[in-house]
Amino acid sequence: MNQLRVIFYTxxxxxxxxxxxxxxxxxAKNDNFIRFPPGKMxxxxxxxxxxxxxxxxxxxxxxxHMRVSWSTNEHFHTQSIVEYGIRPNEYNxxxxxxYTSYRYFFYSSGKIHHVTIGPLEPATTYYYRCGGxxxxxxxxTPPAAFPLQFVVVGDLGQTEWTASTLKHIDSKNxxxxxxxxxxxYADTHQPLWDSFGRLVxxxxxxxxxxxTQGNHEVETIPIIFPHPFKAYNARWPMPYLQSASxxxxxxxxxxxxxxxxxxxxxxxxxxxxxxxKWLAADLAGIDRVKTPWVFALVHAPWYNTNLAHRGxxxxxxxxxxxxxxxxxxxxxxxxxxxxxxxxxxxxxxxAESCGPMYVTIGDGGNREGLAxxxxxxxxxxxxxxxxxxxxxxLTVVNETHAHxxxxxNNDLDSVEADHLWFQSLSTTTNCCHQNSQSPSSxxxxxxxx
Numbered sequence: 001m002n003q004l005r006v007i008f009y010t011x012x013x014x015x016x017x018x019x020x021x022x023x024x025x026x027x028a029k030n031d032n033f034i035r036f037p038p039g040k041m042x043x044x045x046x047x048x049x050x051x052x053x054x055x056x057x058x059x060x061x062x063x064x065h066m067r068v069s070w071s072t073n074e075h076f077h078t079q080s081i082v083e084y085g086i087r088p089n090e091y092n093x094x095x096x097x098x099y100t101s102y103r104y105f106f107y108s109s110g111k112i113h114h115v116t117i118g119p120l121e122p123a124t125t126y127y128y129r130c131g132g133x134x135x136x137x138x139x140x141t142p143p144a145a146f147p148l149q150f151v152v153v154g155d156l157g158q159t160e161w162t163a164s165t166l167k168h169i170d171s172k173n174x175x176x177x178x179x180x181x182x183x184x185y186a187d188t189h190q191p192l193w194d195s196f197g198r199l200v201x202x203x204x205x206x207x208x209x210x211x212t213q214g215n216h217e218v219e220t221i222p223i224i225f226p227h228p229f230k231a232y233n234a235r236w237p238m239p240y241l242q243s244a245s246x247x248x249x250x251x252x253x254x255x256x257x258x259x260x261x262x263x264x265x266x267x268x269x270x271x272x273x274x275x276x277k278w279l280a281a282d283l284a285g286i287d288r289v290k291t292p293w294v295f296a297l298v299h300a301p302w303y304n305t306n307l308a309h310r311g312x313x314x315x316x317x318x319x320x321x322x323x324x325x326x327x328x329x330x331x332x333x334x335x336x337x338x339x340x341x342x343x344x345x346x347x348x349x350x351a352e353s354c355g356p357m358y359v360t361i362g363d364g365g366n367r368e369g370l371a372x373x374x375x376x377x378x379x380x381x382x383x384x385x386x387x388x389x390x391x392x393x394l395t396v397v398n399e400t401h402a403h404x405x406x407x408x409n410n411d412l413d414s415v416e417a418d419h420l421w422f423q424s425l426s427t428t429t430n431c432c433h434q435n436s437q438s439p440s441s442x443x444x445x446x447x448x449x
């Protein structure tokens with residue numbers, strides 16, 4: 001009887017997913033842009049016992065702590081504990097956390113465990129085990145000082161292209177991964193969250209993944225299921241409380257002289273909103289002497305010459321752009337558009353040498369394919385654009401200079417197709433000493449910023 005009930009619930013869940021997917025396909029066909037055929041979906045199976053941890057991933061929790069998250073079967077009594085140490089199979093420290101769970105129609109998530117460990121030493125490899133059993137994992141903590149390298153990749157999904165992107169990312173060392181929204185592309189079909197967790201575990205268990213939400217994390221159904229971000233908040237909690245935020249949908253963190261702001265494109269952001277007030281306070285609290293670099297991530301891009309998703313970030317830009325400009329934010333990364341595009345420094349739709357550089361990097365490998373069509377002639381503000389899957393690397397070399405590169409993965413090997421050096425606005429004379437209430441008199445379109 002139980003087996004029949006599971007089959008019945010699964011069939012109902014699949015039917016709901018197929019119906020919702022058909023609506024998405026119909027909507028995509030009505031868009032005025034072209035998508036490149038996506039790769040096949042990949043669904044890594046669970047090869048461990050039901051009592052062992054799976055979908056293990058880590059995220060930063062303050063200056064010297066790490067959150068370890070994983071899932072287990074709800075029918076097994078697995079403790080929310082993490083044992084860890086600096087030598088394989090030798091655990092001289094132990095931390096206890098808690099678990100949560102959620103239901104989505106007939107789907108049950110099982111137990112989702114979250115344990116914070118630390119304090120940890122910088123630039124150190126730790127070995128750890130979750131729940132007192134199962135395999136050993138390891139991660140390396142980020143450095144306490146420059147140089148520091150971020151990987152930036154958006155709109156991942158779980159296709160053959162995703163797998164290719166992840167392998168290319170893993171081919172070179174990095175410290176922290178930043179993901180500006182659209183993780184699993186579950187779109188209400190909750191088992192896809194589980195398969196996504198298994199797909200990224202070999203990477204997300206070894207380096208901290210810091211994420212923000214995209215439209216595919218909303219997962220509401222009008223009237224039937226009006227509660228947004230149910231799975232996202234349960235599975236991917238970020239350190240929002242540590243940055244005085246009241247929502248997991250926007251937060252910030254600091255690491256090695258860099259302040260990173262993760263903004264929420266799908267929650268309120270007007271001047272009366274909690275997010276606006278939080279962002280203003282967060283930016284005001286940054287000490288640019290101790291923290292010379294500031295980066296921000298959103299999902300829907302504020303600047304975009306692709307025909308996909310035109311203008312979808314405009315209302316957020318009008319609400320928040322001035323705050324970022326006055327605070328001399330160095331770069332704003334976005335996803336959503338399934339292509340790569342890099343702009344010059346901009347403020348209010350004009351080239352502005354003291355404004356942020358804008359980068360769209362929604363080309364991680366999603367199931368919807370690439371957005372191939374760009375407006376022509378190109379805007380002079382757009383310096384490089386290409387509809388290919390890939391990822392970016394942001395290397396903060398020191399207090400004054402950083403290097404950005406974009407790596408195309410359409411090829412067998414990852415190819416650096418775009419790159420530039422740029423200087424922190426906090427150390428740029430005409431920006432750090434200029435009255436930030438008005439735009440500077442100089443503009444730039446150069447690749448070397």
